[in-house]
Amino acid sequence: MVDFSGQRPTTGFHAPTRFEADIYDCEVVGQIPTDLNGGFFRLHLDAFYPSKYADDAILAYDGYVTSFRFSKGVVDYKGRYVRTQRFMKQLEARKQLYGYYRNPYTDDPSVSDPANPHLRTTANTTPVVHHGKLFATKEDGLPHVMDHNTLKTVGPTDFGGTWNSQTFTAHPKIDPVSGEMVAIGYEASGLASKDVLMGTFDKTGKLTQEVRFDVPYVSMLHDMCVTQKHVVIPGGGAIADIETLKAGKSHWGWDASLPSYYGIIPRDGEAKDMRWFKGPERALVHTVNAVTEGDKVIMEAPVVEGNPWPWFHDIHGAPFKPLDYTIRRFTFDLNSKDDGYTEEILFKTPVTSFTRIDDRFMTLPYRYTYVQYSDPERPFDAALAGPFGGRTANSYGRFDIRTGETLSYCAGQSHAVQEPTFVPRPGSSEEGDGWILGIAHNHVERRSELIILDAQRMEEVARVVLPFRCSGQVHGVWAGEGDLAFDDPTQLALAN
Numbered sequence: 001m002v003d004f005s006g007q008r009p010t011t012g013f014h015a016p017t018r019f020e021a022d023i024y025d026c027e028v029v030g031q032i033p034t035d036l037n038g039g040f041f042r043l044h045l046d047a048f049y050p051s052k053y054a055d056d057a058i059l060a061y062d063g064y065v066t067s068f069r070f071s072k073g074v075v076d077y078k079g080r081y082v083r084t085q086r087f088m089k090q091l092e093a094r095k096q097l098y099g100y101y102r103n104p105y106t107d108d109p110s111v112s113d114p115a116n117p118h119l120r121t122t123a124n125t126t127p128v129v130h131h132g133k134l135f136a137t138k139e140d141g142l143p144h145v146m147d148h149n150t151l152k153t154v155g156p157t158d159f160g161g162t163w164n165s166q167t168f169t170a171h172p173k174i175d176p177v178s179g180e181m182v183a184i185g186y187e188a189s190g191l192a193s194k195d196v197l198m199g200t201f202d203k204t205g206k207l208t209q210e211v212r213f214d215v216p217y218v219s220m221l222h223d224m225c226v227t228q229k230h231v232v233i234p235g236g237g238a239i240a241d242i243e244t245l246k247a248g249k250s251h252w253g254w255d256a257s258l259p260s261y262y263g264i265i266p267r268d269g270e271a272k273d274m275r276w277f278k279g280p281e282r283a284l285v286h287t288v289n290a291v292t293e294g295d296k297v298i299m300e301a302p303v304v305e306g307n308p309w310p311w312f313h314d315i316h317g318a319p320f321k322p323l324d325y326t327i328r329r330f331t332f333d334l335n336s337k338d339d340g341y342t343e344e345i346l347f348k349t350p351v352t353s354f355t356r357i358d359d360r361f362m363t364l365p366y367r368y369t370y371v372q373y374s375d376p377e378r379p380f381d382a383a384l385a386g387p388f389g390g391r392t393a394n395s396y397g398r399f400d401i402r403t404g405e406t407l408s409y410c411a412g413q414s415h416a417v418q419e420p421t422f423v424p425r426p427g428s429s430e431e432g433d434g435w436i437l438g439i440a441h442n443h444v445e446r447r448s449e450l451i452i453l454d455a456q457r458m459e460e461v462a463r464v465v466l467p468f469r470c471s472g473q474v475h476g477v478w479a480g481e482g483d484l485a486f487d488d489p490t491q492l493a494l495a496n
């Protein structure tokens with residue numbers, strides 16, 4: 001028997017869906033551009049069984065991968081659970097066996113294995129495409145290789161035995177110039193361990209460089225930035241230690257008295273080259289982009305000045321209050337003698353933590369940040385709030401970090417949008433020439449719609465209408481036909 005009562009979210013729009021689906025030839029309003037060919041992949045949080053603890057983080061929910069396969073003006077949809085070891089063990093037992101987010105000490109004794117916490121990953125955070133493969137990633141375990149045509153789970157990978165960390169970030173960065181992928185794994189040697197593995201994969205997926213270092217204190221290292229020369233690793237605020245885990249508590253607490261920190265290391269550096277800059281209480285969660293200019297590393301990110309996590313308690317007892325993110329710039333001077341840096345607010349408009357760029361400009365000077373937010377002129381109906389505890393959004397914005405100008409698109413007063421993903425127009429090389437794809441949840445009709453915008457005008461060109469609601473998305477990725485070997489979608493559907 002399955003009973004989700006008392007769980008968050010339960011009956012809301014972002015409640016788990018618990019079904020898998022194929023839709024051949026989706027319903028479309030408007031015209032799908034005929035040169036938009038490839039796959040839009042997304043990872044969702046979709047618990048097949050309710051959490052053991054009603055106050056647990058939804059970040060522990062099962063991973064669910066969806067694809068919108070675009071081909072010559074038509075689109076097919078697929079959705080599948082990621083068949084992690086954890087998911088299969090639950091199906092076999094017909095119940096939830098796993099306890100708190102990232103705490104194996106709270107698991108059923110039949111599966112509890114605190115020495116191998118990565119085996120309980122749900123692979124629910126970011127679909128990543130590199131060297132012709134699709135991966136489902138989560139920062140507490142290894143990436144799962146997914147068949148990008150069928151969405152069948154191939155299984156976890158340590159890259160042929162070369163990746164010597166239990167974990168792998170959900171936000172590796174791909175250098176568009178070299179095709180390299182730079183990644184980290186934190187809590188690399190076990191629960192609440194201070195060590196981080198950083199490594200570079202060449203465009204064929206071969207690990208060509210690795211370095212290991214310790215963080216100032218164990219913290220959530222959710223995202224990272226890569227420039228042409230450096231890697232930036234922001235952390236701080238969230239804390240973890242083994243005693244708290246053994247006591248059966250949630251993995252993370254929040255300590256407002258600790259500094260935020262920013263590790264900067266040359267891409268080919270050794271542990272001794274790592275520099276830790278430190279500042280006041282902050283959470284970045286996600287970054288936008290960074291560049292190296294001479295002796296300076298300049299990074300932009302959506303930032304909050306406190307605990308962004310409703311599930312991770314302030315260790316000094318402060319009650320949780322939702323905070324707004326603003327896009328800020330951090331400038332780190334590699335010649336400085338101290339560990340300080342400068343921080344500027346670039347846009348006062350509150351945004352969510354989900355911002356993306358034209359990934360062809362990752363690591364390089366760039367201009368546009370695409371944000372998920374509520375346009376101040378079209379305020380969001382709070383009744384439609386999403387699963388992340390804070391504000392959610394009805395609009396996509398294009399923020400020009402060079403001029404400060406903003407362009408906005410509102411999906412509708414009863415729509416809640418998920419992270420935007422930029423798709424380059426084939427044949428173009430100009431930054432921002434392409435489309436924005438993003439799911440909007442239509443709360444009135446209780447269904448989800450994929451919105452396609454012209455990214456230069458931020459105007460809608462088409463909507464793919466699904467006949468059901470999707471569970472809450474975390475991140476998405478676009479793969480063009482040159483990035484993955486796609487089967488012909490018509491033949492694929494006829495064969496299945």
Ligand code: V55
Pocket residue numbers: 059060124125138139222285474
């Ligand atoms: C995040 C998401 C996660 C996680 C840690 O958005 C951080 C940030 C969906 O899982 O495990």
Ligand code: FE
Pocket residue numbers: 125170171222285286475
């Ligand atoms: Fe993320």
